[in-house]
Structures are given as C-alpha cells and as structure tokens.
Amino acid sequence: MAVKQRIVVVGAGSIGMRHGRLLTGRDSLSVEFCDPDPVALNRAFKEIGTLPGHNSFEKMLDSKPDMVLVASPHELHTDQTIRALKAGAHVLCEKPMADRLETARQVMETANSTDRVLDYGFSNHFHPGILETKDIIERGQLGEILYAHFHVGTYGTLVNSRSRYQADTEAALLMDYVHQPDLLYWMLGKNPVGVYATGGFGGNMELKSNPNSMTMLLDYGGPLTASIHLNYIQYPDRYHFEILGDNGWIYYDLINNLLFLGDRNKEKLSRKEIVFERDVLYEEEHQAFFDAIAGKRPPESSAEDAMQSMIVLEAAIQSWKMRKRVECGPF
CATH class of the missing domain: 3.30.360.10 (Dihydrodipicolinate Reductase; domain 2)
Structure with missing residues (x-):
C-alpha cells in the first residue's frame, strides 16, 4: 500500500476550509490542519470531518510534512512560506504573495535557493x-x-x-x-x-x-x-x-x-x-501544484509571476x- 503524502492546510478560515474539503477527496493525500485558534480548528473539523490538527506552526514543521498550503492572514504569508520552504516542504500559498514588496523579495530569494516547488493560488x-x-x-x-x-x-x-x-x-x-x-x-x-x-x-x-x-x-x-x-x-x-x-x-x-x-x-x-463549478478551479489549481512537484510542468504562478502583482x-x-x-x- 502506497504511503500517503502529507499536506497541511495552514489557516482554518473560509478559504482554508475550501482547500481542505477538496483535498480530502484525494486518496493519495493525508490532509491536516494548522491553526492557533482551537475554535477555528473545531469548526473546520465539524464541517469537513476530524483530521490531524496542529495549533503550533513550529511544531507542525518539525513533523516534516511533504507539502504546506498557506491560507492564513496576508501578513503571515511571507514568514510561513519561507519557513515551510526551509523545512523542506513544497508550498502552495494563497494570494497575495506578501503584504509588502520588500518581504515578497525575501520569499523569492528563498524560493530560488531551494529545490522545493513554490506556487501561488491565483485560481482564476x-x-x-x-x-x-x-x-x-x-x-x-x-x-x-x-x-x-x-x-x-x-x-x-x-x-x-x-x-x-x-x-x-x-x-x-x-x-x-x-x-x-x-x-x-x-x-x-x-x-x-x-x-x-x-x-x-x-x-x-x-x-x-x-x-x-x-x-x-x-x-x-x-x-x-x-x-x-x-x-x-x-x-x-x-x-x-x-x-x-x-x-x-x-x-x-x-x-x-x-x-x-x-x-x-x-x-x-x-x-x-x-x-x-467553482470547486473545479481549486481542484485544477491543486492538480497543477502536484504536477509541478512531479516535474510534469512549471508552477502555474511562480514567485517571479506573483511578484508582478505585488x-x-x-x-x-x-x-x-x-x-x-x-x-x-x-x-
């Protein structure tokens, strides 16, 4: 039996729960959530079903997930993306890339120094x-x-x-x-x-x-x-x-x-x-991310691409x- 790849959705808000709900439909994945707010985690599990949960981003990274999907508030995107890449995870980050151009440059520098895939969630x-x-x-x-x-x-x-x-x-x-x-x-x-x-x-x-x-x-x-x-x-x-x-x-x-x-x-x-169906946009976004990890295609929205909108x-x-x-x- 094939070992499932671990993907952790960071942020249990509305967009994070949409990602989590759709990812649980993939048999090849073990989906987990990370959010410091226990109320948000419980709400997500009530709507999606009980999944492994983390209330510490640091401890979650210590567990070495294969992939991290960043769906947290905008101001956390830079730090969480950089740390996840440095921890060895492939990252799909919701837009925007960052809340400031200066910190977006730091993300791009980190992405260019690793062999991990970084993709951005421009689902349109x-x-x-x-x-x-x-x-x-x-x-x-x-x-x-x-x-x-x-x-x-x-x-x-x-x-x-x-x-x-x-x-x-x-x-x-x-x-x-x-x-x-x-x-x-x-x-x-x-x-x-x-x-x-x-x-x-x-x-x-x-x-x-x-x-x-x-x-x-x-x-x-x-x-x-x-x-x-x-x-x-x-x-x-x-x-x-x-x-x-x-x-x-x-x-x-x-x-x-x-x-x-x-x-x-x-x-x-x-x-x-x-x-x-709107869910299809996110399902295809996920598939493009997985295909990029598998070397079948480049990221749909790379750090360089996301910098243009920043x-x-x-x-x-x-x-x-x-x-x-x-x-x-x-x-």
Missing part, C-alpha cells in the same frame, strides 16, 4: 471563461489591445469572512483582490509602468474595511491603458471585466457567467454562457496614501 487562471478570454487575445482576434477594465464590488466578501480581518487590515481590499493586477499581467503579458490610485472609506454599513472603495488607473507607456475598480460596498456582488482592441472587444459578467464578444469588422455581437499592489497603496502617480519599477 483555471476559470474557463478567463481562459477563453486569454486565448482570444493571444490569437489576435481583438487586434491591438488598447484598454482593459476590471470591476469588483463585493460586500459579500466581508459578510462571508469568518475572521473579519478586513476591519483591522489596512488596504485589505487591494490584497484580497490582487487577482485583478495578476490577471491583467497574465492575459496581456505586461505590467504597467505607473499607477494612480484613489480610495475612500465611509458609508453606513455594519462591516467596513479601509479603504472600502478604490479605483486604480494603470498606464503602460504606450496606447494601452487599464483601470481597476474595487469596493466592499455593492451587495449583491458585481464582478465583470472588459477588454477593448482595435478589431473587437470582450465583456465578461463573472456573476452570471456570460461572455460577450464584439467583432468590429463583421459588426457582430455574440453571447456565450460559461457553465462550470509591484502593482505596492504602487497602488503608495499612490493612495500620497495622492499621486507612482511608478512601477522592476522587482
């Missing part, structure tokens, strides 16, 4: 509608890309947050939705040269985070420009993006899973419904605080 890379959008762009169907826009309005994120960490974490909105800068880089193949961000904090709502609304304008040193709007205000949630080229455009409604494709030359508009995140936070455009330098 496995979203069928986003994959189709990327394919359309790469085939040149839209022509030269001139503008891109992302909109995420999700008070629902605060409602569904178990720890409510967003209330006490400055710029949690940007860190929670660093997906958007990542997707722009992943789909367009380039990062902006500068960012101007403006944000606000207010409203008569029970749950808040500072800022609870932010808009970023991204310039690329050429005709391409982009914008990202994020808010913890809209409820029910809204999530959509559009990509404009000189031959056509895409508008994708990610709440209703509808993709619209406009063809300028044919003067034609097509509409397609994208049907999928550059934009850092610039946006600085711009918001200083109220001026901030250049995006190399990492």
Whole structure:
C-alpha cells in the first residue's frame, strides 16, 4: 500500500476550509490542519470531518510534512512560506504573495535557493471563461489591445469572512483582490509602468474595511491603458471585466457567467454562457501544484509571476496614501 503524502492546510478560515474539503477527496493525500485558534480548528473539523490538527506552526514543521498550503492572514504569508520552504516542504500559498514588496523579495530569494516547488493560488487562471478570454487575445482576434477594465464590488466578501480581518487590515481590499493586477499581467503579458490610485472609506454599513472603495488607473507607456475598480460596498456582488482592441472587444459578467464578444469588422455581437463549478478551479489549481512537484510542468504562478502583482499592489497603496502617480519599477 502506497504511503500517503502529507499536506497541511495552514489557516482554518473560509478559504482554508475550501482547500481542505477538496483535498480530502484525494486518496493519495493525508490532509491536516494548522491553526492557533482551537475554535477555528473545531469548526473546520465539524464541517469537513476530524483530521490531524496542529495549533503550533513550529511544531507542525518539525513533523516534516511533504507539502504546506498557506491560507492564513496576508501578513503571515511571507514568514510561513519561507519557513515551510526551509523545512523542506513544497508550498502552495494563497494570494497575495506578501503584504509588502520588500518581504515578497525575501520569499523569492528563498524560493530560488531551494529545490522545493513554490506556487501561488491565483485560481482564476483555471476559470474557463478567463481562459477563453486569454486565448482570444493571444490569437489576435481583438487586434491591438488598447484598454482593459476590471470591476469588483463585493460586500459579500466581508459578510462571508469568518475572521473579519478586513476591519483591522489596512488596504485589505487591494490584497484580497490582487487577482485583478495578476490577471491583467497574465492575459496581456505586461505590467504597467505607473499607477494612480484613489480610495475612500465611509458609508453606513455594519462591516467596513479601509479603504472600502478604490479605483486604480494603470498606464503602460504606450496606447494601452487599464483601470481597476474595487469596493466592499455593492451587495449583491458585481464582478465583470472588459477588454477593448482595435478589431473587437470582450465583456465578461463573472456573476452570471456570460461572455460577450464584439467583432468590429463583421459588426457582430455574440453571447456565450460559461457553465462550470467553482470547486473545479481549486481542484485544477491543486492538480497543477502536484504536477509541478512531479516535474510534469512549471508552477502555474511562480514567485517571479506573483511578484508582478505585488509591484502593482505596492504602487497602488503608495499612490493612495500620497495622492499621486507612482511608478512601477522592476522587482
């Protein structure tokens, strides 16, 4: 009988429990949880089933797990990822890479000095509608890309947050939705040269985070420009993006899973419904991580890849605080 590989999910919040629930469906794995809060561990076991648990990250690493999945609060990502890599574990870390660009560089240095796999959880890379959008762009169907826009309005994120960490974490909105800068880089193949961000904090709502609304304008040193709007205000949630080229455009409604494709030359508009289960995104993310460990493919989102969104995140936070455009330098 084959020995099961041990994977420890660090952080028993909502995203950690989703990972844990899906990983327990793999017969080749022994899934464990690590969280210093016994209430969080008990809640996870009540929902998923009783699993081996750890309340000490240090002692968990001393037990030499094969893999560690970091789903803890943002400010712990750097330290836990570095220590897990140094302990000999392969690491899949939830986004963002870190809460600061400086500490993200430390992670990359550690990853480059080990033979362990480090992958980041940008699960939207496995979203069928986003994959189709990327394919359309790469085939040149839209022509030269001139503008891109992302909109995420999700008070629902605060409602569904178990720890409510967003209330006490400055710029949690940007860190929670660093997906958007990542997707722009992943789909367009380039990062902006500068960012101007403006944000606000207010409203008569029970749950808040500072800022609870932010808009970023991204310039690329050429005709391409982009914008990202994020808010913890809209409820029910809204999530959509559009990509404009000189031959056509895409508008994708990610709440209703509808993709619209406009063809300028044919003067034609097509509409397609994208049907999928959200759990599949995480299952495919897990499989890509395991395949990278097995040497079948590179990590889907390496440390170098994740650094691209960290550059934009850092610039946006600085711009918001200083109220001026901030250049995006190399990492």
